[in-house]
Amino acid sequence: MPDFPGEFEQLVLLALLRLGEDAYGATVRREIEARTGRQLSISAVYVTLERLEQKGLVRSWIGEPTPQRGGRRRKHFALLSAGARTLKMSHDAYLGMTAGLERRLRTL
Amino acid sequence: MRRFCVAVISWLTPSRDREWVIGDTVEELEVLEHRIGRAAANRWLRSEMRRVIVQAPRHWGSTSRSRRPFFRSVSADVRDALRRLTRTQRGTTTLALAILALTMTAGITTFSVVDAVALRALPYPGSDQLIAIGWRGQPGGRIDGVTSQDYFSWRESTRSFSGLAGAIPEGQRRLESGALGGDVTFARATANLFDVLNVQPALGRTFHVDDETPGRDNVIVLTHDAWIRSFGGDPGVIGRSVTFVRGATRMPHVIVGVLPAGVTYPLRAGPQVEAFRPYVATPAERDQTSRGRAYALHAVGRLRPGNTLEGARAEIEQVIASVRATHGTVRADAGTVVLPLHDRVVGPAKSWLVLVLAAVGCLVLVGCVNVASLLLARAVIRHKELATRAALGATRGQLARILAAEGLAIAFVSSAAALVLSYWGVGLAKAALPDGLARTADIALDGRVLVAAVIAAVVSGLLAGGAPAWRLSRTDLFDQLRSGGGLIGGQRQARSLGAFLVAEVAFVAVLLVVTTLVVASFVAITTMDLGFERRNVIALFVEKSGRDVPRDQQRAEAAGFFEDVLGRVRAVPGVTHVGLIDSSEPLGGGSTTYSLVIPGIGELNGADMFETRGVSPEYFAAMGLRLLRGRTFTSDDRAGAPRAAIINELAATRYFPGRDPIGESIEFREAPAQIVGIVQNVRMNGPEADLRTELYVPLVQWPHGPWGRLIVRTAGAPAATAAAVREAIRPALTGGSVSEPTIISDAFRRLTADRRFNAGLMTLFGALAVVIGAIGIYGTMAFVVAQGTRAIGLRMALGATRSDVLWSVLRASLWRVGVGAAVGVLAARGLADLFTSLVFGVETTSLAVYATVAACLAAIGLGAAFVPALRASRLDPLAALRAE
Numbered sequence: 001m002p003d004f005p006g007e008f009e010q011l012v013l014l015a016l017l018r019l020g021e022d023a024y025g026a027t028v029r030r031e032i033e034a035r036t037g038r039q040l041s042i043s044a045v046y047v048t049l050e051r052l053e054q055k056g057l058v059r060s061w062i063g064e065p066t067p068q069r070g071g072r073r074r075k076h077f078a079l080l081s082a083g084a085r086t087l088k089m090s091h092d093a094y095l096g097m098t099a100g101l102e103r104r105l106r107t108l
Numbered sequence: 109m110r111r112f113c114v115a116v117i118s119w120l121t122p123s124r125d126r127e128w129v130i131g132d133t134v135e136e137l138e139v140l141e142h143r144i145g146r147a148a149a150n151r152w153l154r155s156e157m158r159r160v161i162v163q164a165p166r167h168w169g170s171t172s173r174s175r176r177p178f179f180r181s182v183s184a185d186v187r188d189a190l191r192r193l194t195r196t197q198r199g200t201t202t203l204a205l206a207i208l209a210l211t212m213t214a215g216i217t218t219f220s221v222v223d224a225v226a227l228r229a230l231p232y233p234g235s236d237q238l239i240a241i242g243w244r245g246q247p248g249g250r251i252d253g254v255t256s257q258d259y260f261s262w263r264e265s266t267r268s269f270s271g272l273a274g275a276i277p278e279g280q281r282r283l284e285s286g287a288l289g290g291d292v293t294f295a296r297a298t299a300n301l302f303d304v305l306n307v308q309p310a311l312g313r314t315f316h317v318d319d320e321t322p323g324r325d326n327v328i329v330l331t332h333d334a335w336i337r338s339f340g341g342d343p344g345v346i347g348r349s350v351t352f353v354r355g356a357t358r359m360p361h362v363i364v365g366v367l368p369a370g371v372t373y374p375l376r377a378g379p380q381v382e383a384f385r386p387y388v389a390t391p392a393e394r395d396q397t398s399r400g401r402a403y404a405l406h407a408v409g410r411l412r413p414g415n416t417l418e419g420a421r422a423e424i425e426q427v428i429a430s431v432r433a434t435h436g437t438v439r440a441d442a443g444t445v446v447l448p449l450h451d452r453v454v455g456p457a458k459s460w461l462v463l464v465l466a467a468v469g470c471l472v473l474v475g476c477v478n479v480a481s482l483l484l485a486r487a488v489i490r491h492k493e494l495a496t497r498a499a500l501g502a503t504r505g506q507l508a509r510i511l512a513a514e515g516l517a518i519a520f521v522s523s524a525a526a527l528v529l530s531y532w533g534v535g536l537a538k539a540a541l542p543d544g545l546a547r548t549a550d551i552a553l554d555g556r557v558l559v560a561a562v563i564a565a566v567v568s569g570l571l572a573g574g575a576p577a578w579r580l581s582r583t584d585l586f587d588q589l590r591s592g593g594g595l596i597g598g599q600r601q602a603r604s605l606g607a608f609l610v611a612e613v614a615f616v617a618v619l620l621v622v623t624t625l626v627v628a629s630f631v632a633i634t635t636m637d638l639g640f641e642r643r644n645v646i647a648l649f650v651e652k653s654g655r656d657v658p659r660d661q662q663r664a665e666a667a668g669f670f671e672d673v674l675g676r677v678r679a680v681p682g683v684t685h686v687g688l689i690d691s692s693e694p695l696g697g698g699s700t701t702y703s704l705v706i707p708g709i710g711e712l713n714g715a716d717m718f719e720t721r722g723v724s725p726e727y728f729a730a731m732g733l734r735l736l737r738g739r740t741f742t743s744d745d746r747a748g749a750p751r752a753a754i755i756n757e758l759a760a761t762r763y764f765p766g767r768d769p770i771g772e773s774i775e776f777r778e779a780p781a782q783i784v785g786i787v788q789n790v791r792m793n794g795p796e797a798d799l800r801t802e803l804y805v806p807l808v809q810w811p812h813g814p815w816g817r818l819i820v821r822t823a824g825a826p827a828a829t830a831a832a833v834r835e836a837i838r839p840a841l842t843g844g845s846v847s848e849p850t851i852i853s854d855a856f857r858r859l860t861a862d863r864r865f866n867a868g869l870m871t872l873f874g875a876l877a878v879v880i881g882a883i884g885i886y887g888t889m890a891f892v893v894a895q896g897t898r899a900i901g902l903r904m905a906l907g908a909t910r911s912d913v914l915w916s917v918l919r920a921s922l923w924r925v926g927v928g929a930a931v932g933v934l935a936a937r938g939l940a941d942l943f944t945s946l947v948f949g950v951e952t953t954s955l956a957v958y959a960t961v962a963a964c965l966a967a968i969g970l971g972a973a974f975v976p977a978l979r980a981s982r983l984d985p986l987a988a989l990r991a992e
Contacts, residue, residue, distance in 0.1 A: 026132035026139075041159035042132045043117075043167050046125050068138060072131030 004090050005057070011036065012048050013087045016058060016079045024063075024074045025049070049077050057083030109150065110137070112531055113157040120164040161524070185513035186520070193517060200486055200887075204479045205522050207880055208565065211475030212526035214873065216553070216561045217533035218468040221541070224551040226454045226461040231370050232305045234410070239269070239420055240452035241407040244443045251445060251452060253404045256393040258428070258444070262407070265427045268420035269409035273301040275374055276404050277381060282353035283328075283338060283361075289350060290338040292330075293379045296387035302329075304410045305373060311335075312346040312365035319386040326361045327386065328352070332369040334382035339363075352385075361385070374406040375453045375546045396435045408449055421446040453546045460866050463943050467622055467873050474615045474877050476568045478884045479518070481608035485891040487511055512570055519569025523562045530561075542861035609888045610928040613965060616881040617932025618939065620961045623874035625940065625947050628957070630867035632795075632949025633860055639790035640694065641732030642852050645819060646826045647693035649847040650837055652814035662813030667747060669814035669840065670724060670807065676836045677820060682829040685821040687727030688807055691720070693817050694731070695794050695855040704803065705775035706763050712801075718759065719792070719800040720776075722807040728787060730819040738770045738785030745806040751781035752806055759801035760786045776805065794859045796948060815844075826851045866946075878968060885972035889921050893976045900980055901988025910981040917977035918970060925969030932965075933958045 005013060015031040016023045025042045028049070032038060052058045063074040079087070098105060114133060121129045133156065140149040160167075165183040193201040229235050241262070242251035253276070263272045275297040283289040302314035310332060319327050328350065330339070339345045345363050352361045372381045411420060424446055451458075487494075494507055502510075531553055538551050652669045670688055677686045691700040701717040712718065725741040727733075736757060745752045753774060760769050769783045789799050807816065818837075822829040830849040837846050857864070893900070900913055940952035950957065 024132065025128055026136045029132075030136070030139075039155065039159070041156055041163050042136070043121055043125065043129050043160050044163050046129060047163070047167050050125075069131035069135050072127050072134070074131060075125075075128040 005086055010090055013083055024076045057086055113153045116157050117160045120160050122168055186517050189513040189517040200482050204482045204518055207475045208479050208522035209525040211472045212561055213529040213533050215468050215472045216530040216557055217537050218464055219557050220534050220554055221537050221551055222461045222465045225545050225547050226458045230450055234306055237411045238449035239409045240449040242445050243403050244445050253406050256389055256405050257396055259405050259407050260394050261431050262427055266423045268415040268423050270412045271300050271304040272409040273298045273304040274405045274407050275301055283350045285350040288339050292334050293382045295381040295384055297384045298387050307371050309365040310368040314365050315386050320388055322388050325386040325388045327364045328361050329365040329384045331367045331372045331382045335366045377546050396431055457545055460946050470615050470619045471873050471877050474612055474880050477608050477612040478880050481605050515569035519565040523565040542865045605888050606924050609924045612884045613925050613928025614932035616877045617929045618936045619877045620874055621936035623870040624957050626870045627867045628950040629948040630863045636795040639788050642856050644822045644826050645852040646830050646849045647817055647819055648849040649817050651844040653842045653844045663811045665814045666811035667808050672840045673837055677833055680832050680836045682823050683820055684823050685726050685730040687730035687819045688724040688816045690722040690807055690816050693850055694792055694852050695859050718803040720803045722805050722810050724807050730821045734788045736786045740785055741806045747808050751809050752784045753781040754785040754787055754804040756787055756789045756802040758789050758799050882968050882972040885969055889973040889976040893980045897988050900983055901985045904985035914977045914981040917980050918973050921969050921973030925965055929962050929965040933962055
């Protein structure tokens with residue numbers, strides 16, 4: 001059984017799930033910041049994405065250079081099936097632990 | 109600011125991720141700018157930079173698996189070190205950080221400036237083969253352009269150059285092209301200029317020989333700057349028709365080319381040339397017998413392979429001689445200089461810029477030695493802690509690493525601070541640099557400099573941390589632990605601290621000697637008697653009408669015009685005296701010389717010629733020039749009256765030794781004139797110009813025409829009167845002009861700006877060095893006293909008085925400072941000969957300078973050691989004996 005991902009890793013995996021094809025550093029950062037209000041740097045996103053890649057949870061590929069980035073290329077990321085399983089596992093665990101506590105959690 | 113933040117982020121991001129991280133950052137910035145505006149986007153970028161700085165160790169630490177443990181442990185070490193540094197001995201840490209950051213900032217900023225202005229090669233391929241030809245009006249003076257006549261004679265007859273080109277700066281003009289265009293600084297250039305410079309256009313073409321044909325010369329080559337600024341970097345600019353506007357003249361032109369970024373010519377002080385038009389010489393400009401000559405053409409040649417500068421120089425001399433032989437002496441004396449283009453551009457500034465660089469190097473050394481001694485003292489105080497670590501199983505390598513990590517941490521933090529400070533420092537330096545430096549526009553924080561500075565910081569951090577680590581590894585740590593105090597080991601460390609102190613004081617001494625010489629030179633120059641009173645004087649050039657009036661008529665009009673103008677100016681409130689002169693203004697850099705005949709001596713020619721000025725009677729009063737003997741001119745010295753002349757003191761003593769020149773008759777411009785007075789010597793071109801023999805003649809007896817330079821002495825601030833004077837003159841002019849007034853005291857400030865800047869900068873460096881040095885002395889002595897507490901207690905118990913103890917500490921300080929000062933002063937004496945040319949009015953061998961510096965250092969040594977000494981003398985012997 002694989003390890004549970006860390007909390008920030010979960011956020012990044014969820015962002016990948018949401019973004020699908022359009023996932024790369026800037027969009028992942030924007031997604032997390034918009035949804036959680038957490039300020040984070042682009043390079044922090046890459047550090048985590050690379051760790052997830054080493055764990056075999058995501059894969060990456062390098063795109064074409066685009067003019068609005070000053071001719072620089074993008075590095076895209078996508079969820080692998082192992083990543084999807086891990087995400088589901090931790091979500092299940094979360095749901096399991098919070099089941100029946102919803103009302104109390106809201107009033108905390 | 110944006111570029112700076114992105115550069116920092118890029119620098120802190122590992123290269124494997126740099127492309128996408130920077131790409132994402134740039135993209136995000138765009139998105140945010142659209143969504144929340146530019147200012148908010150910039151705020152985001154700044155906070156992103158801060159987050160990246162914090163994040164950097166993790167990002168670097170997450171490099172591929174094989175490197176991870178090492179990086180992680182180093183970053184862990186550095187983090188631990190930072191924690192230790194911020195928790196214990198915060199004062200020492202802050203001091204070390206501040207000293208390193210300040211000295212590094214001074215170093216980075218100075219190097220960026222000196223590199224851009226003086227060291228970096230010119231932006232032309234093969235620029236070491238480029239030779240400039242200039243004209244120097246007087247020895248040691250400024251180098252001006254050459255005449256077009258000379259240029260054409262050289263171009264036709266020399267073989268040393270594969271090409272000889274010329275350019276004449278023509279000032280700001282307007283370009284109009286629909287909504288685009290703007291004010292652009294122009295130069296006219298020969299068609300071969302860009303071939304000689306070996307510059308290929310970025311767009312379109314440069315000039316062809318055909319462009320030099322009258323009527324086909326309406327083409328323009330833009331510099332990259334002008335292309336971006338006035339035409340928005342539009343590639344379609346080639347072939348575009350523009351209107352070239354000069355005053356009331358409007359001429360259609362076509363843009364044919366754009367130069368690569370950073371290339372222009374001539375490289376000179378002030379506004380850079382931004383666009384070029386072909387130079388089409390008029391027949392008069394080619395005519396070797398022409399008398400009207402302008403020294404305005406910047407000549408540049410590329411040496412043919414195998415030819416040398418000396419060869420080219422000899423050839424040029426030859427051409428000058430043969431032109432003179434064929435066409436007679438058109439010019440008074442030779443002043444043509446042939447020199448590498450780089451020297452022409454950098455000029456005399458190079459020597460003082462290099463001096464400043466050397467000084468800042470000295471300062472950085474002082475800073476590094478100081479930080480090293482601070483860290484060493486820290487390490488000694490922590491002996492017990494380290495011994496405990498060793499007892500618990502830490503290897504010596506690990507101990508060394510702990511100490512080195514502290515050095516590294518200090519280096520990192522201080523170089524980050526220095527980076528930010530130099531960013532502002534460079535901006536500040538650009539604003540404060542004196543005018544008259546070329547290439548100041550190129551000054552910027554340079555990547556190489558940053559890298560060098562960071563490497564230097566890391567090395568000095570490792571050394572500063574490593575030196576104590578190395579020393580520690582040679583001491584028996586268990587001994588330390590057992591002995592329960594630092595007395596024995598401490599004294600050994602104190603010896604190396606003493607060596608650091610000697611080195612530090614020596615560097616400070618060198619710096620102080622140089623500072624003293626530079627500042628003394630500046631004081632000598634500003635307090636020098638110029639022979640005239642430079643305060644409250646303005647000069648303005650007036651001209652009654654255009655010069656197309658026949659010469660005879662002009663001469664006839666002169667006397668009446670002068671009287672009219674002088675009368676009008678005299679009536680202006682606030683004017684106390686007003687005079688006229690026919691040559692260049694005081695401190696203006698020009699001079700007019702004439703040969704003359706002195707009975708019994710003969711004709712004085714060449715270097716013996718007199719600097720000659722036609723003046724009105726009141727000129728002497730207006731300039732504040734003192735009459736030594738005889739009389740000045742009066743209104744009786746009018747045209748037709750016997751010709752009068754006044755000479756200066758130098759001429760009187762040189763040519764009339766032992767007799768009274770007054771009443772003697774000389775021959776000036778083939779007519780006799782009687783010497784009626786002797787006035788004091790004047791340094792018309794500033795304190796650094798040599799004294800010349802001078803001759804004054806009444807302007808109305810030698811009229812050129814109705815033009816001249818007014819010298820106005822005012823009762824109060826000259827600026828206030830200047831405008832009123834101009835207005836008063838205007839009605840007397842018919843189609844002529846009156847120039848902007850020059851305030852002579854301002855001209856003097858400009859003339860001495862180099863030295864003022866230099867003196868200011870050196871004072872700053874000197875003061876920094878003194879402060880840092882004093883901190884070093886204080887720190888070392890405080891450490892020696894703290895380590896010697898038990899010994900001091902013992903001595904007091906054995907009968908030493910408090911003053912004995914006080915003196916012994918002061919003596920210890922003085923002794924080391926004395927050795928350091930002696931070494932430094934001797935070294936400075938050896939180095940002083942390298943910059944004699946920068947020193948003025950004070951001898952580099954002056955004993956007073958060295959004695960002053962030594963005395964200064966002794967005082968600092970005593971002062972800085974006094975507090976620790978006092979503390980030692982107030983020790984309670986019993987408590988001291990019990991101290992650990």
